[in-house]
Amino acid sequence: MSEVVEKLKERFGAAVLAEEVSCGQQVVFVSREALRDVVRFLHDEMDFKHLADLCGVDYQGYKPKRPVSERFEVVYNLYSLSRKELLRLRVPVPEEDPRVPSVTSVFRVANWFERECYDMFGIRFEGHPDLRRLLMPEDWEGHPLRKDYPLELEKEWPEYERLREKARELSRYEWGGRGVRGGEHGA
Structure with a gap:
């Protein structure tokens, strides 16, 4: 001890x-x-x-x-x-x-x-x-780290569509020297 x-x-x-x-x-x-x-x-x-x-x-x-x-x-x-x-x-x-x-x-x-x-x-x-x-x-x-947390959501998170729309809107900008277009990373 x-x-x-x-x-x-x-x-x-x-x-x-x-x-x-x-x-x-x-x-x-x-x-x-x-x-x-x-x-x-x-x-x-x-x-x-x-x-x-x-x-x-x-x-x-x-x-x-x-x-x-x-x-x-x-x-x-x-x-x-x-x-x-x-x-x-x-x-x-x-x-x-x-x-x-x-x-x-x-x-x-x-x-x-x-x-x-x-x-x-x-x-x-x-x-x-x-x-x-x-x-x-x-x-x-x-x-989410509780063992009884459902692996598949019973319902979609209410703000999900708003977040996706914001991501689409921001995708036209360049981030860190790389263009981000429609989910694709430019070189």
Whole structure:
């Protein structure tokens, strides 16, 4: 067990749900209720100043090597330059209440990561300053990276024809030195 895991267990007790080493990387499972405090502690006192990534996971229909407690998970990859250490936090998120606290107050870059996770998985980040879709249009229904998202849309996106017309209109312009005509790229 690493020094960081020992200090997390000492400070947060039962909020540290489990730990493991995966592909040579330390992984700590944390309760969502303690997430913001754990992240603040890691940032301020353990020098994990870089949030390298934050993503969602949907385990529906997946048969993992170890049992999972909830359908969803939010995964945080933190890095400490001074320690030269990578730490992965995994936070189980229940399907019936898909929310976790926002960590934007600790890492400003979390703003974009949390918006993407919300957009793709429907996991809400409480306390986020501007939680709205990032990749999909605002009026899009559903969350495309959920395992139960329909592969074939039941109905066409209402704005699709307007978008196609705008693309046709813009196709007469040159983009980056290449002419774009009717969907064809000119040389």
